[in-house]
Each structure stands twice: as structure tokens, then as C-alpha cells.
Amino acid sequence: MKFAPGYRRFAVPAFVGAAIFAFVLPPVGAFLLAFGAFVLWFFRDPERSPPKEGIISPADGRVSVIREEGDRVRIGVFMNVTDVHVNRAPVSGTVREVTHRPGAHKPAFSKDSDKNERVDIVVESEDGEFEISQIAGAFARRIHPYVSAGDELARGERFGHIDFGSRADVLLPPEYGVEDVAVEKGESVTAGESVVARSE
Template sequence: MTGLPYAVASGGWRYAIAYFALALPAAVFAPPLAAVALALGVGSLWFHRDPERTPPESGIIAPADGHISVIREEGDRLRVGTFMNVTDVHINRAPTAGTVKTVDHRPGAYKPAFSKDSDRNEQVVIDCGEYHVIQIAGWFARRIHPYVEPGDELVRGQRIGHISFGSRVDVLLPSAYSREDLLVEKGEAVTAGETRIVEDAI
């Protein structure tokens, strides 16, 4: 039991404990610094909150909380990206069922995740064959934490990782889908594990 009204993502306590440890001696020698460290510790836990979600029974769903920031064709595939602000939940979820083929870390830059240049940022690509999930770091969020590995069998809405303090998560849809199949549009708010991006192909 954490005593919190929500679970905390793996790794979230690591950030919080460092701030709490700083707050203890600072409370004696520099109370204002202690207050700042305590606030940062509590903020770290809130940033890494992990609420339960109830996935729909069908469709490919959003892998991240936030707003749709990217919709574009890549060959015969459609990429849909979600920008996660610092106030959004940072847990990423499987868009649909699948088997993890590879988990590929790609070093890169740290441009703002809402910019076009963010396509060259550090990434983790989770290849599930028919679809890919791409976790993209931003200028501030430089810690991508995938929870899955090759061979894992995923179910719709399963936790697959998190990005500390925000950034962007894209899904490269199966080739059966096009823009006409989208249930979301650019700028729309979505909820990881619950908002459908497209309905199942017939």
C-alpha cells in the first residue's frame, strides 16, 4: 500500500525519494529549500501516477494521454501521434493485442516533443508486427521506460511503459487503415487505454 489515491509508475518513487532525502537535512539548515524539495517530491509522485483504465472491447486505442499532434501517411501506413503534456498521465498502453517482435532503442536529440524536429529525438520503438508503438523523448523528458520485451503477448490496454515527465507517443497503424477510418482528429484530447483511434477492420 502506498497511502496514495493512485498507484505510482515504476521508477516514480526513485525521483521522489531523492527529493524527500534532500528535504530532511534542508529542514534544519534551509527551510525554504526543504519546502521546495518536498513539493518536488510530491510532484514527482503525481507526475508518475498510474490510474486504472477500462479498455473498450474493440478498436485500436490511444497509447497515451494527451492531445493528437501528428496524423500523417508513411508509405502505406498511417501514423497517429499523441503529445503528452506535463499534466497528463505518463503511462503508455498497448493499442491492441499483439506479440512484441522487437524493442529498439534509438538514440537521438531532445527537441520539444510538439515540434517537427522531434521525429529525430531519442526513441524506443516497440514493434508488434502489424503495428508499432513509438515512445519519443522531449527536451525535458529524457527517461523512456519500456515494460515489455520481445516475445511478450500483449492485450488491448496493457501497460507497456512510461516516459518520465511527458513527451510524445505514436502508433503506426496496420496498413488496412487510412485517414477515412480515424475516429480522432488533430488537437483532440485522448485517454490512454480508453479512447478508440480506429474501429476494428472488417
């Protein structure tokens, strides 16, 4: 099993503390051992197999946003604590820019989450310009994009993760309309595998 980068920062201190406290304060040692195991589970990074066609989900979770923004459509996926938090590219293309925007840390499922800290990644593909957003939540304080401007992204490839949170969006090109969306609000999706939109 692979793990997202950064898991050692949380897991190693927990396991070291568990080894020490196991002899001094066993209940504390047991808690730290359980926390270390939780960190490994939370940072898990399973392999995925993208389908042959369609725009695929950037995150595991439930669809929380489907809305029109001018001539474009946004699809957002809320990641619960039980979901894998490694994000995957909805399409293949060239990364044109990666922008970090500071902001609040409201719950990622709330309407105010659009003002949260975020990283926006613009990808130029054969089907147009896509914008992928990693949005922090109430507990997520670190967004980790893996890509930089000029990088080539393959469909389904890992492009980043968020520590302990929270939402990932894809803003479709103007060529796509709401009729091209293949999911509904509340639907469970899998990063790198579930199709969220199809072109005609």
C-alpha cells in the same frame, strides 16, 4: 494509487532532503517537499478500462500527428507535463521486436521530433502489424519500455513510460486508411480508453 517504476529515484531524495532542510533552511525544505509531491503526481499510474472495440490511444494527451506514411497512417499523441506518462498498448498481440534509436531531444510537438531518441515496438496482432513508438522530448531523457521480443501484450496493458516527456505514436497496418482514424488533431485522448482508429 500506483506509480510508474522509477519514481523513488526522484521522490525519495526530495523527501529526505525536505526532512533535513526543514530544520536548517525551511524555504529549501518546503521546496523539496513540493518537488517530491510533484514527482509522485507526475508518476501516477491510474487504472484504465479499455472499450470493447477499436484501436486505443497509447498515451494521455492531445493528438499532435495524423499523417500518411506510404501505405500506412501514423497517429501521435503529445503528452504535456500535466498528463499521465504511462503508455498502454493500442491492441493485443505478440511483441516481435523492440528497438532503441538514439537521437536528438527536440520539443516533442515540433516537426523535428521525428529525429528524437525513441523506442519502437512492433506488435503482431490479428489485424496486422502495428508499430508503437515512445519518443523523447526536450526534457525527457529516459524511455522505459516494459516489454521484450516474444512477450504477449493485452489491449490496454501498460507497455512503458517516459520520464518527464513526451510523445507516443501508433503506426497502423496498411489495412487501415485515414478514413479509419477516429480522432482529430488537437483532440484530448486518454491512454487505454480513447479510441483513435476503427476497422471497417
